Amino acid sequence: MSPYRKKKLLIVSISAPPKNAPESLQAAKYFKYLSYEDFNTTLITSKISDGWRPNDDTLKPYLKNIHKVIEIPIWPNRYIHALTSLLCPFLLEKPDGDAPFHWRYQQVKKKLKNDEPDIIYSRSTPISSSILALKLKMNYKVPWVMHLSDPWVDNPYLNLKKKGKSYNKKKESLCFKYADRVTVTSKKTLELYQEKYPEHTDKLLLYPNVYDPDLLNEIDLTLNEKLTFVHTGRLYESRNVKSMLSAIEKFISRNPAAQGHVDFIFAGFADEKNKQIMTNCSLGCVKYLGALPFDKSLYLQRSAHVLINIDSDEQDSRFQLFFPSKLLDYFVAKKTMLCITAEGSTTYDLIEDKYGRCFTHDDIEGLADYITVCYEKFVLGDKQFFYNADVPTEFSASVNGKRLSTLLKEL
Structure with a gap:
């Protein structure tokens, strides 16, 4: 034999x-x-x-x-x-x-x-x-x-x-x-x-x-510093920050005192257009860190209270086919998500009202309102609002x- x-x-x-x-x-x-x-x-x-x-x-x-x-x-x-x-x-x-x-x-x-x-x-x-x-x-x-x-x-x-x-x-x-x-x-x-x-x-x-289950975040969430929104991943062409920055500006104009108590951090590769939009932003709460190694990106996600995902701003229904891989890294962090995507997209079907909220690119008002809700929950010390304990095993x-x-x- x-x-x-x-x-x-x-x-x-x-x-x-x-x-x-x-x-x-x-x-x-x-x-x-x-x-x-x-x-x-x-x-x-x-x-x-x-x-x-x-x-x-x-x-x-x-x-x-x-x-x-x-x-x-x-x-x-x-x-x-x-x-x-x-x-x-x-x-x-x-x-x-x-x-x-x-x-x-x-x-x-x-x-x-x-x-x-x-x-x-x-x-x-x-x-x-x-x-x-x-x-x-x-x-x-x-x-x-x-x-x-x-x-x-x-x-x-x-x-x-x-x-x-x-x-x-x-x-x-x-x-x-x-x-x-x-x-x-x-x-x-x-x-x-x-x-x-x-x-x-x-x-x-x-x-x-x-997602890698060995990396699931077991660090306790703290609300005693700044409310931190984090986006990690690539920004290019119609996958851009315009809607998010417009919503941030609207939120700050309504809540000027929040400027020193909230951060919006973007990390990852970005094309020149998106880089310029972020680096030229006059709001001190908006920060662009550039590309990071995987371990530092992971740490940044874990330090966040809200994780941002931005899909392409396109009318073509084929863009709804994509399954953004960053959502899986976000599951590992066990934090609530704020997604900018089309209704009926793969992102929308997965996240909306289960692991966070979804808004279209043109819903600046809705985005600003939700940022306000997050800020109010932060001030009230509502940890549960920001925590996603139910990580789906199917992924x-x-x-x-x-x-x-x-x-x-x-x-």
Whole structure:
């Protein structure tokens, strides 16, 4: 009888730890809670560069169960990327700006010479992870689970031109055809793909964004200092601070004495427009800290009384498909949430009247009124108002990591 051999699991994920990015943080939590006793795991990821996916050493422990990490360079330098962007912009839509990751398929095969996989698990975004996984699936003829953290062709942020749209439609269809299972993060995205690919309905599964139960906040809430509102995460394009700052200005104009007793803190990457809005704000209670490592971001969330989430200010219903990963970090902090989002969005359905309150971008009056309610509760010393003890286990990384392990073993 032959000795037992661990199955070789290959994870393909451009945005993986120790990069500090929303998708990387989600990947980290799933990696931590996968059951590794049955797997010998190799991770293929991109080499760390600067930009919006910087290195964060506090995330390295999430790789401790990975047997081998293969790093593939995407762009040699920013000048090559800029030149490609100028001369051949259509290449950056095949499928995205990380396309060289899947161009280096032959290089990856050589590096996998002694680690040919028994099963493949890929995480996108970026979508180039899925394209590389498709090529590896076709070569090794093994089961493949494709995870889409955001919609692909139907992602409203892509703004694909004609060639890019045609390429991505073809590749999305191929990936759905050849993937053995496709996992998505929200019920709305699941419904989108069930309608779009009825022939693949049996492949579709919901694997939501998750929180790490080991990080649940057990620190007692204090109300003896300033009332603190905190936003951690990215601000760009229509996911902007305008509505929030307008509401803060209205609140302060009604309650001028509150100015020295309340802080609104924003931390995370922001585009130039949002940076300028925050840094030019004349209110002393508004502070922008820039990007923070994961551990400092976690500390800031725990020190808050109210956690702010801002979704995109768009009429396009496709924006309601997104499941903001920061909501899961907010669950860990066990604090009430103030969300700016569209009615009927994934955020709205999850949070409204259960873990906080939701307001649309144009409801400045409602936002200002709610900030006033928070301030009044703070002055009264009402701790319970700010505390979210009921953390939903359906979003636990422990629960979903075990589900994923079971799925991989079954395949």
